[in-house]
Amino acid sequence: MVEKSGVSSSVCYPVDSLKKGNWVKLICGASFEDVADIRNLSLVYTLAGVDCIDCAADASIVNAVNEGISVAKDIVSLRSPWIMISVNDDVDLHFRKAEFDPSECPPNCSRPCEKVCPADAITLQRVTSDEGLPLEIASSSKLEGGVIRGRCYGCGRCFPVCPYDKIRSNTYVRCPTATAELLKRNNVDAIEIHTSAREINSFEKLWNSLADFVGHLNLVAVSLPDLGESTVDAMNKMYTIMNPFLKCYNLWQLDGRPMSGDIGRGATRDAIAFAARMSSIKDKPHGFLQLAGGTNFHTVGGLKEAGLFQTPNIQEDGNDVHQAERFSGWPYASIGGVAYGGYARKIVGRVLNKMQSEEGPAHIERYPDYLVEALEEALSLVGPVKCYTLS
Structure with a gap:
């Protein structure tokens, strides 16, 4: 099924997906800590070709994600998605x-x-x-x-x-010391900082506690809400704080309507509107833009209607040599991709719940019929972003 859908020929190194605009991230949830479900979700969505799996900053959760990825790669030879851990600088809905x-x-x-x-x-x-x-x-x-x-x-x-x-x-706020220990491991590729973007001092304090441990990462992401006219100013301040330590790519997660993707079509409108406004602003800081918050099956259609789906960004700023090197291959897509959370878990979760009700807690690969059904659901969501050939 993976090969027939075109997954094996379409997956590429995650940063290339960001540049092309077909990046897909699975959000397991910054506070979701069901190890069995996370392991199975990671397995299924790795087979579907996601570029990144975002999870709670907890060693047992990171281990579960890695196990799911490993089993998926034993089934089909695919590149590994990046593993991202999520932390917060202050009180946040996701925590x-x-x-x-x-x-x-x-x-x-x-x-x-x-x-x-x-x-x-x-x-x-x-x-x-x-x-x-x-x-x-x-x-x-x-x-x-x-x-x-x-x-x-x-x-x-x-x-x-x-x-x-x-x-x-x-x-609660994730412990910076425990997070730093996770970042020292060789099985974490990225970090995402959730922030209200209103308290720059809180962001700076957290960043300073982690800056010495981000050197080997592939990506640093910041998730923030739409603050209207003050959004870009807050982003620029945060970027100024991060930039001296950034040796990797950076990403801005535009959190439209948090944790609402499973509700329906209307939930994705805020994320698309946020992305449309940010992609048109010239003085925003460097970094890829990615949608989140209310994203679901209707998001790609909304991006196409807004003229934002995999459209090139031709506003290159050569003032920052280091960022120009990171973003080689201009022009890249104005919107790097989409992160799916509640909706992604919901559609595959229906299969996992059915399996568990009939078989008890189980590894999904041991039940091929359930695995195929779950993969079909995952491909229905990932496929439109990746432009797979889905029958």
Whole structure:
């Protein structure tokens, strides 16, 4: 299937994909820590030809990604995608977990939090202390379960639907020291810093703690929201901070509508609008531009309608010799590519959930029918960016 779709002949070194505008990144999730799912997702999307797999800055998660990639390469001879770890410089939506005490929930709650969770990260079960009696006539009952911490990636959809306002947000910042240790390993290729871009001092503090460890990386990315007129000014300030230590490519992840790609067509509009504005600005700092936040099956169509899909950027600035060397091969695409997160996990996750419900926790390569089904889903998303021949 991989060879028939054209994956093996279309994949190239990841930076070449950025230059051509057909870069695809899988976002496992900065807070998503289900090792089994991440391993299987990495396997499937490596076969589909993604250029990068972005994951939580945790050694066990990085190991799971590497294992998935290794198994995929045993199945089909492909180049490895870059492995990226995500960190944050301050409070960020991508670095939080939902939490609540199920014993505080009324036993007769309709459990809307369980229904809206896209990650199946909330499980609640009504139990009774009157053993043997039906729930409806038991004298006392309660809810057990709660948030499965490893599966929660902080989308926040459960917060507003709780009728009793019991769900809290637990935010955190990744430890720079632990991140530096990960960067010393030879199986991490890139780092992404999530920032609000409003507190440049926080960004500078984090960067200074990591700068000595980024020399061997292939890519440094910064994920930021649309700040309107102040966006470019913030980007230029961050680039000035990073540039003395940059020996690799850099990328700006334009985070349109975070963690909403699985919602539908409208979710991708903010990302496309952000990209359209940024690609037209001449005084933005060097670096590839990549969409994220609300990206899904409709994103490529939206980019084509906006005239942004794999269109060349002819605005070369020769003032920075080092960047000119990094960006050799001008003109390159105005938009380097697309990162897919929630939607990518959703479409393959349907297959993984079905497999696990029938087989229990399993390695997907041991079940060829499920692997083929999952790969078909992945190719349906990656293929339009890569321009595969999909039947």
